[in-house]
Amino acid sequence: MPKCTLNGKEIEVAEGTTIIEAYKKLEEDIAHYCWHPGLSVAGVCRLCMVKVEGNPRLQIACNTVVQDGMVISNQDDEVKEAVRWGLDFHLINHPLDCPVCDQAGECGLQDQYMKFGKYDPEMAERKVKKSKVVDLGKRVVLDSERCILCSRCVRFTEEVSKTNELGIFNRGDHSEIGTYSGKPLDNNYSLNTVDICPVGALTSRDFRFKQRVWFLNKKQSVCTGCSTGCNIDVYFNKEGVWRFKPAFNAEVNGHWMCDKGRDYYANLNPYETHVEGERKDKKVKRIPVRLLNGMKGSEMINSQDLAIEVGQRLKELGGEKVALVITGQQTSEELEAVTEFFAKDLNSKNVFYWVNNKENFDEFDGILKRGDENPNTKGALKTLEKFGLNQTWSQLTDGIEKGHIEMVLVLGPENQQVYPDFKTRVEELSKAKTLVWTTACLNESLDKSNVWQIPANTFVEKEGTFINHAGLEQKISFITDLVHNAFDGVELARLMRGDDLPEEERFKNSPYKRVNNEFTSIRGDL
């Protein structure tokens, strides 16, 4: 284990650690663009200069391995001057269009210039013009002028997604990122290139121009797209959720997440916004996509009252005549609470497990995405095991067919898109006298006279645990309230049992409470 001195502080690191990794470990400031902990070393931005005692030339920290007894500093005047000029070299052909740039606020150039910059530009010549708004693929847009050619995105497609779509074309200061003509950037991990782009060169087609990042708050959660359970940062404000970005977790997802998982954020917001017409005639239409209140057939009813009524009806019918359907989309706590209500309070054995795409469960793309598109399959199985339940689906359909089962409560899947059999199951189960379905999103097939709908919370509105494919328990925490009348399974079980909800739990984030602009707590990190 070599020991070295960094800016006067002693540190012991593992064999083969580079100087920049040692700096990161000590949480000392060091300028860098091209180095990324999840990618290979390119050594091209030449910003992470350090002075190593005994070496006359400045070294780049990213490609220099710590040797025992090294005395390293980046507080030296020579280093500071080199970094200042290095930053100026980056900026001389950069358009500096921060006011209209989507990256502003989480931009590596801005952040590092504030910290290490020269503040005295000397470039008086004409800048190089390059193409703007280049269509790289269906998700990513490129602005070549802003690009500082750090090659992170190119290395990402080479090393992580292994799709090799991106390359640097041309040479010298006319170099541009690009794709081979007719071969767009189209893979399930393409938006990671946007995350790792330290400037506003690569932007997400979906997110760009929608929000200024300093009006967004972020909190960590777990992606519900599949059983991998990638850790994510949810970016939200009082208007809703705007995007997901991966949060580093070495055990689960490293630095990355897939595009499919990112797309899911749009399902969380109560309304979909459509803009119709142009300029003067522009009309903004907000179409609800989430279930906003309880529905008893076509009659709207307070969701809390509906839940209490459901509880009473279930108790009246008793054990044999009622059934519960669960999926791998709820948290372990929810599954447990509702199952317990059925197994203990109602003394019913009729708890059924709805599996969506069993045949794809073992699929894995080799990076992150798994075929099991439920975040908590392991949790659902564990709950059934705990209460000793192992009913088959045919027992349920038979029971409904023969009229033994009169009322079915379904803890509906939050992400209906991954349940291709959604419609057929609704048809199947609505043959029962009453079908109660807790759902987050609206679905036409649920509009039936004997179907009661209870609005459910999505994963950003509740707390709980997901157990991923490897059996790792990951906690999610409450992030923001989007539908005020919705509640989660734990609350549903309490209401059905007849207990009231405490007031503060009902309105965690009241829309009537005026919240000032929510600034991101930590500025854009690299």
Next chain:
Amino acid sequence: MPESKLLTEHYHKDEYRGLQGYKANGGYQVIEKAFKMDPQKIIEEVLNSGLRGRGGAGFPTGRKWSFLPDNGEPRYLLCNADEGEPCTFKDRMMMERAPHQLIEGMVISAFAIKSHKSYIYVRGEYTESVEILREAIKEAYDAGYLGKNILGSGFDHDMDVYAGAGAYICGEETGMISSLEGKKGQPKLKPPFPAVKGYLGKPTIVNNVETLAAVVPIIKDGADAYKKFGTEKSTGTKLFSVSGDVQKPGNYEVPLGMPLRELIELAGGMKPSRTLKAVIPGGTSAPVLNKEEAEKATMDYECLAEMGSMLGSGAVTIIDDTRCMVDMLHVITHFYHHESCGQCTPCREGTGWLNKIVNSIVEGRGRLQDIDTLCKVADHMKGKTICALSDAAALPVLSFVPKFRSEFEFYIREGRSKVKGTRYAEMHA
């Protein structure tokens, strides 16, 4: 001091290009001697001879060879014939006049470093050299100097010619390796160095044409005979491509340490009624010498390094009093701007910046502070990048501007050349 034709003795004979002519003039004899030697002994002989890389950096060849790791991986020998340094034209002559000399030198070197495959990476513009080399390699295969079990020694060696696409950066050894691997010709991050991880990730030695050819006389007569030429630290002979304002520009093979004055005389001296103003002693990336320095300089690694310049590739450009230094620097900065690979930021942006400033000056838009900006930009490009192209672009600026500052100031104040008296457009009409 006359020329010392160690390598170029028979270059004037047309037949020397072919296998028969080469053999008739004593060729392919050293190879037999070498095969009887221990490979380690050859490396020692080259090390003792003090031979230094003739491509530009001047790194001791024997030492480079000794860096190869002994890990049983296949080794590659690459001949750097991507002669891109402006004003250099020695390798071209060597390949076109004596291709077999290069092949012989390469087979001996490959035997020494136990490499069974070599490539000659030829600059894309040298189409004739490529044809001649291909023809010569075919002849050598037919005569058993290449291929399996060469001359019954049990040593196998294959050789190929690879034509580059004409990028200056591919003359840098790792840039050349990238290009040879089929990638974009961009230098690789070091460490690891090519001797450890080079072509296809295997140990690789890259040597210049002249260096590999020089192995032939070293093995022929021994290191001591070779060391008789040149100075203590710069041994042997060197080909200088003398160009510019001399009466007989051309390649001259002289012992290292020859006074620059004498080299100019050898090249026919200055043109009538013109006087010496400056000399670029080692290709355009070498800092320029002014008249006083040029008169004192001797052509060896130490003396030029002491003067803050370098021997480089041996391209000696003689500049007389009719040349405008601002105009010359403009050509040089344009070249490096055009040739920067764009990988490292200081070089990518800096070469463009330098060129734009000089361009502004020659087009009459210059400001006096531009002179200082030029020096500052160049100074911060120096020694900050993966390869030496950034230095190559910065050094001319850092020597032209301070040494001929009055010409730059005049140009900025008057909008015309101090020497020519005319504006840029008129100069290049």
